[in-house]
Amino acid sequence: MSLKIALSAFVLALTPGLALAQCSYGKQASMSCADGTVYDEKAQGCVPVSS
Numbered sequence: 001m002s003l004k005i006a007l008s009a010f011v012l013a014l015t016p017g018l019a020l021a022q023c024s025y026g027k028q029a030s031m032s033c034a035d036g037t038v039y040d041e042k043a044q045g046c047v048p049v050s051s
Contacts, residue, residue, distance in 0.1 A: 033039050033046035040047045 031039060037046040037048055039045070
C-alpha cells in the first residue's frame, strides 16, 4: 500500500514540471530593434538600415 502512495506522490510531483516544459516548446523569442535599424541574423543584432 505504501508503494502505491509513494508512486502516486512521485507522479503528482512531476506533473507540473512536465506541463511547464511542454508550454514553452516551439515558441520563439521576439526581438524588436529601434527605429532606423533592422535585425541582422549574420551579425546577430540590430544594424542601421542602409538605403
